[in-house]
Amino acid sequence: MNQLKKIEKLLKWSILFSCFISLKIFGQIQRVEPAFWYAGMHNPELQILFYGENIAENEVVVSNGIAIKAIQKTENPNYLFVTIDTKDVPAQELLFSFSKNKKVVFTKKYALKQRRENSALRKSYDASDMIYLLMPDRFANGNSKNDSQKTLAEKADRNNPSGRHGGDIAGIIQNLDYIQELGATALWSTPLCEDNDAQGSYHGYGQSDVYKIDPRYGTNEDYLKLSSELHKRNMKLIMDYVTNHWGAAHWMMKDLPTYDWIHQFPGYAQTNYRMTTQFDTNTSKIDAKMCVDGWFVQSMPDLNQSNPLVLNYLIQNAIWWIEYADLDGFRVDTYSYNDKEGIAKWTKAITDEYPNFNIVGEVWMQDQAQMAYWQKDSKIGAIQNYNSYLPSVMDFTLMDALAAVFNENQSTWDKGLMKIYNNFTNDFLYPNTNNIMTFAENHDTQRFNEIYKKDFKKYQMAMTLLATLRGIPQLYYGSEIGMAGNKNEGDGAIRLDFPGGWQGDSNNVFTKNGRTAQQQQFFDFTSELFQWRKTNEAVHFGKMTHYIPENNVYVYFRYTDKNAVMVIVNNGLNATVVEPKRFKENTKDFKSGKDVFSGKRIDLQHEFSIDAQSAFILELN
Structure with a gap:
């Protein structure tokens, strides 16, 4: 009798264990994305990705009377996309129930969290910032x-x-x-x-x-x-966001939601990198396709933003990070390689949710008209009825000029500081010149201090230009201590370890005592320049008037109704005399200007001298 009871008990546990295993295999949710969301969003529709083995075979309901607007299945039964309406739904915990043959086989809790106060109206970065x-x-x-x-x-x-x-x-x-x-x-x-x-x-x-x-x-x-x-x-x-591609090791690449989640040929084909095909009226269809659909490199599968599921996934992921991490802006990698209609929808969805949110796109082109095409409300884009909604672009033509001009010491028609001047003669192409990121280098380019062999005077001139010209200046780590590195030796050479960032480093530049005399010289100038920049609204949002360079001397003014700044850059090899009468249009009744570095007063009623390869920033009063 006792033996029978033992056998019966074993059978009972065996059945329960089998049911448990069956439930785990069938009902397992391996991923939920986004893992949680926020109440009170501008767009109340939320599409949740549920991933697990054969999960699409289930029926789904959600608690608390929340409306399910759509349930989307794909050719892959391991995915289920459930769209709910969160309009007027307060922060709370929801419960999703998954059932088979009218029996609940598993459930999943899901949190709608409270947003930060005034989250939608968060202030972003602008021309008053240095990045x-x-x-x-x-x-x-x-x-x-x-x-x-x-x-x-x-x-x-x-x-x-x-x-x-x-x-x-x-x-x-x-x-x-x-x-x-x-x-x-x-x-x-x-x-x-x-x-x-x-x-x-x-x-x-x-x-x-x-x-x-x-x-x-x-x-x-x-x-x-x-x-x-x-x-x-x-x-x-500012988060660096990537919409164009993921890595080959992304978890979805082993089990794609849909075949066309990524661009396939089948499998891999490389982009031709010809971003001009996005707007070239003479381009062939195959060239345009290969630019957008081709992979940036073989290890980066190219995302298909024309697939609504992909696009919505990217929109929600971006918004999730803004809310979760309380972000102040995005920089978007390889912006102009995306499907241009898809990326416009992505950008607009984010700026609709956050009207003040700034997004700068990497549009690496060598022509101002081509870059301006991608900025929000571009008249050039409007010719083709296109609006990217992208608030800001990166000024690669200015970067190219900065990488050459300081080795061009003679004044000619198109060399030396004329290259800087000419860059700004094309500003009429941009819808918003204040909202353009300016820089001398970044993590993909040759190091500025490598090009100019750590020449401090050339660094001074370049940084003075960045700090006082229109746009949002960006400084790449290490420039401020004279860091160099030759890109021709590989990307690692322009991405060196910052001295002092590791225990045991012999040179710790995070402290004044750890810097060499040369490093301190670079640091002091950079700090003084950009600390000053914080205080002067004229170089943030002021208008600009510039004068054709003469003898490789470039003079321009930034000004508002209250403030005015005069900038003089002498890229020549000799000291030169500046005659203020030429600039009467801007000097007006100002009798003098104070050099922000030396504190020295410059008399604007008489000619004055400026040293070779140097710069003045004069606050006019």
């Missing part, structure tokens, strides 16, 4: 324990120029005082989301999970802490 760009893996290692991760392929190897070196979010937070001392008011970090490529993953542009900070940088909570610490300093956080 500091850094590569987190190469800036500072604040937590050596996370340098390598068992679950991620590439391990830390500081001896490998193309490997991971261990820099992280903790290292950035620990050195925010340094960045602030430079006069920076906004931080742009290259991507921090997980990148599980087997090699070269340190740059972050081949993301494998766009809802998760790479554990080698820290956690999502660490990123939120970075945002909070910046805001305590009245500084802003």
